[in-house]
Amino acid sequence: MPYATVNRIELFHEDHGSGQPLILLHGWGTNGQVWSAQAEEFAGAYRVVVPDWRGCGRSARPGGGDTIAGHAQDVLALAEALELDRPVLVGVSAGAAIVLEAARRAPSSVRGVVAVDGPGYWPAERKAELLVELRRMLRTDRAATVRQWVVDWYGPLADPALPEWTVQQILAASDSIDEILSDAVRHNPRETIGELQVPAFFVHGRLDAEIPAEVSETLAELAPRGEAHIMEESGHMPHVEQPAEFNALLHSILRRLAAPGAARDARQD
Template identity: 45%
Template sequence: MTDLYYEDAGTGPALVFLHGWGTSGRVWHAQLPEFVRDHRVLTVDWRGCGRSVKPVHGNDTATVLADLLALFDELGVESPTLVGSSIGATFALELALRHPGRVARVVSVDGPLHWPSTGMPIDDLRRGLREDRAGTLASWVPHWYAPGTAPALIDWTVRQILDSGVYIDDHFAEAAAYDPRPALPSARVPVVFLHGERDTEIPLPVAEECASLTPGSKVVVIAGAGHMPHQERPAEFNAALRAVL
């Protein structure tokens, strides 16, 4: 485990929020006041991102999961609901698949990161990030959001990514081949796929197919939202998450 930044507040059932690639626990600020009232809420900047240490090595799913389990042990977090966004949803899902006894429930927010079915040009993206990181992010990140999103929110997202470590790009090597579908029928933890209607990064049919393979799961759609519904439509997102909980 490396040094991780986290925030831990409230009492009640444990609720752990996991951000997407390159951002930080700050993306959940619109959720904290609502859920800290009756949950123990933990936000984590996973390794390489936000205010956590940015190591050269260990930027892969297995190591991120080991970090999270070690953090849960250190803090005495038992059977949490994991709410993960984008690749954070992949981490939440994989933690539940590999360690079902450690997780009560998964809420996959615009995930999992099943890019092989979307045709995402991973090699072009990685090359762009190496050669012109700021320019590549400035052209890519706006597509994470539905049309009409405030430019300030998009700019803030780009800034968070630029402030994170460049070594997190290693996650794209795994993402290029990641396919959770073979493992989903054996899932032993309830999964809810909470998805933005207008997501073009991980389109809604990805979540619908994954839900069809996962016992007892369901899809909840946030109307009008893109890839970041917790930021784009926080009131609707919070209501939907509240209903799940």
């Protein structure tokens, strides 16, 4: 089994193909399975690394470190352990916040970043209120709460089997991952996105009921080398809901990142 020891824990990861490396990072509670369509598609031309977060999938469950900063450190340490040369970091949902933070911390180690339906900013009071209620519900009846929540992750055109498939991944994860939900209350990427030195592509499903597409549009404007791409018929998980359309977009982004001068400005065609 492919494991790497990073930050004193064992991270499970799949590692396919060769060439320019990509790291595909899942979001809260799920695991690398959510990137299956991308791993298969891109392994023919890229080295595709798909890790499970600490506490998720087949990775170790240390019961701590489940913060945006902690997971960002894990991603960077994994890239170093696998000797990946300036990988492109792709993350969805909370994974998007993690890869943006990793790129901000270590721009010389990252070629570019693709943030998919990442979290952003809401009125702090409302955010805190919702989080307290969510965590209470997770403690009271985790399975029912997760099922009620996840159904809203997917748009109306998504395969109806996807919510339960996602729920099963989350219920199999450690409940220590809930720590990152508290971290999300304090997370406001507008405060640090201006420090990002690498090209950043913000992909968002227009029908995302969890995080409005305007979050990605705003962050793309604030990022020095940012660009937004809206998938009009997707919800919170566009890479799973519309894999062919998402893969075509990611192919285009990766070609641009490989072009001469790509590091100067993501907005330049």
